[in-house]
Amino acid sequence: MIKKLLLGILFFASFEVSSQNTLSKNAEMSLITVAPGDELYSGFGHSALWVEDQSKGLSVVFNYGTFDFETPGFYMKFIRGKLDYMLSAGRLSYLVNSAKAEKRSVIQQKLNLNLEQKNQIYNFLLENIKPENRFYQYDFFFDNCSTRFRDLLENVLGDGLVWERDAEGLTFREYLDIYLADKPWQDFGIDLLLGQPTDDLADKRNEMFLPDLLMLHFDEATYNGKPIVEDKIIIYEAEENEDKAGFQILPEYITWFLCLFGIFLSVRHHKSKLNDVWYNRTLFVITGLLGCLIFFLWFLSDHVVTVNNWNMIWAFPLNIVLAFLLFKKPAKKWHTAFYAIFGIIQFMVLGFFYTLPQAMHAAVLPIVLYFAFKSFNLLYRTKKMNV
Numbered sequence: 001m002i003k004k005l006l007l008g009i010l011f012f013a014s015f016e017v018s019s020q021n022t023l024s025k026n027a028e029m030s031l032i033t034v035a036p037g038d039e040l041y042s043g044f045g046h047s048a049l050w051v052e053d054q055s056k057g058l059s060v061v062f063n064y065g066t067f068d069f070e071t072p073g074f075y076m077k078f079i080r081g082k083l084d085y086m087l088s089a090g091r092l093s094y095l096v097n098s099a100k101a102e103k104r105s106v107i108q109q110k111l112n113l114n115l116e117q118k119n120q121i122y123n124f125l126l127e128n129i130k131p132e133n134r135f136y137q138y139d140f141f142f143d144n145c146s147t148r149f150r151d152l153l154e155n156v157l158g159d160g161l162v163w164e165r166d167a168e169g170l171t172f173r174e175y176l177d178i179y180l181a182d183k184p185w186q187d188f189g190i191d192l193l194l195g196q197p198t199d200d201l202a203d204k205r206n207e208m209f210l211p212d213l214l215m216l217h218f219d220e221a222t223y224n225g226k227p228i229v230e231d232k233i234i235i236y237e238a239e240e241n242e243d244k245a246g247f248q249i250l251p252e253y254i255t256w257f258l259c260l261f262g263i264f265l266s267v268r269h270h271k272s273k274l275n276d277v278w279y280n281r282t283l284f285v286i287t288g289l290l291g292c293l294i295f296f297l298w299f300l301s302d303h304v305v306t307v308n309n310w311n312m313i314w315a316f317p318l319n320i321v322l323a324f325l326l327f328k329k330p331a332k333k334w335h336t337a338f339y340a341i342f343g344i345i346q347f348m349v350l351g352f353f354y355t356l357p358q359a360m361h362a363a364v365l366p367i368v369l370y371f372a373f374k375s376f377n378l379l380y381r382t383k384k385m386n387v
Contacts, residue, residue, distance in 0.1 A: 021123050027053035028110060029118050031149065031229075032061060032095065033215040035105040035238065036179060040186050042102065044179050045211035047146040050092055050108070051122055060089050062125050065145035067138070081302035085138035087129045087148075096236055103238040109218050112230040120156050141172055141206070141305060146214040150205070157223050165220040167204040168213075172305070173359055175202065175210060188251040191361040192290065193297055195309035199359050251363035258283070259366035266377050280374065281323040287367070288319030310358040313349055314368050331382035339382065343375025 034046040048063045066088045077083040099106045113121070127133060138144060154161055170178075173194065180187035208214040221228040262283070265276035295317050297306035316322075326335055349368050353360060 021126055023053050023115065023119050023122055024055045025115055026055050027051065027115070027118055029113060029121065030111060031109045031215065031218055033107045033211050034095070034099050037102045037104050040183060042104070043183065047149055047211040047214055048095065049125070049149055059092060061092050061095055062087060062089050062129070063145065064148040080300065083138060084135040086134040086136070087125070088134070089129060100236055103241065105238045106235040107215060108233040108235050109215065109229045110231040110233070112223070112226060112228055117156055121152060124152060139304065141209050144209055146211045147209055150208045150214060160224045161228070162222050163204050163217050164222055165204065165217045167202065167207055170202060170207070171199045172202050173198040175207065184248060184250050188361055188363055192311055193294065194305050195298065195307050196358040197305045197307065199357065251361070252366070255363045255366040259370040262370045263373060266374065277327045280327050284319040284323035287315045288317055288323065291315040291317035291319060310356055310360070311364065313345060314364070314371055336379060336382050339375045339379040343372055343379060346372035346375060
């Protein structure tokens with residue numbers, strides 16, 4: 001079901017592209033932008049390029065956003081950043097019908113190009129769609145369905161192309177936060193896995209990784225002083241969804257509950273000897289598993305934005321092992337040293353939480369707070385009560 005759904009979203013199967021490599025003077029070339037959808041995989045929108053030459057009976061949409069589900073080791077390649085995407089071609093009607101089904105607007109920008117430039121772009125795409133050329137290693141920020149068309153236009157038009165629109169001055173992570181505002185749990189998960197490079201400012205070229213921003217930059221772009229876009233047409237305008245979102249259980253609610261509940265158990269442990277060992281071990285195992293995933297994406301994948309992830313300060317891979325070595329009595333000397341060092345580190349993270357080089361998700365704060373509290377709590381116990 002998921003396979004069929006995604007293939008429907010990408011709207012391309014096999015499509016016969018005309019072998020004619022020369023367009024007529026009546027040919028038109030347009031950037032097509034599909035608005036973001038409700039699902040995570042469609043939540044950032046989509047870009048495609050439509051080539052239409054009615055005198056030759058040609059109408060084809062080129063798309064760099066497809067991939068093959070039958071690729072051996074598909075999921076592992078996806079996680080490691082080694083999954084190849086490919087250029088494919090399809091009918092505009094298929095794209096528009098898919099967008100209508102998902103209530104996503106479709107916008108056309110007719111490009112003001114001369115015949116030579118159109119043929120140069122078209123021939124490049126014909127060459128690129130050949131089986132031996134069509135695959136490329138996808139990167140969400142730097143090499144995707146939008147940036148490919150930005151690069152293609154820059155290569156064809158050269159220095160005459162000027163991106164006039166100023167950058168918004170936001171980081172990559174801030175852009176993701178905007179698009180994931182109604183998907184708090186997905187936003188939380190993505191925030192945990194993306195490292196410090198995601199907090200770099202996106203300049204005007206880099207912010208075009210988003211189809212919406214690519215469209216806006218095309219609106220104001222010029223070639224030799226003349227606008228690149230000669231006409232902008234709304235092919236399909238979706239009705240605005242009424243905001244029916246009610247109460248949502250946000251990640252922050254869960255992590256604050258875990259923090260306060262852990263503190264409650266610690267206080268009860270002191271007063272009534274209620275054992276909180278398994279609670280602490282469970283948290284260490286969960287954060288350790290997360291740390292293993294962060295480690296994998298940092299050191300064993302080709303993703304360039306999952307490196308230098310400061311979340312590993314609290315989601316440490318060895319927490320899995322430490323979960324069963326700590327919280328024992330009588331406490332050993334290295335237990336005391338660990339509680340002291342770990343507690344100081346967590347306390348420092350708390351103090352600089354909003355000024356760290358990497359922006360931490362708000363739901364991380366209660367976790368770090370609990371780890372800081374618990375470390376000094378256990379340090380006090382081992383020194384005073386040898387628990």
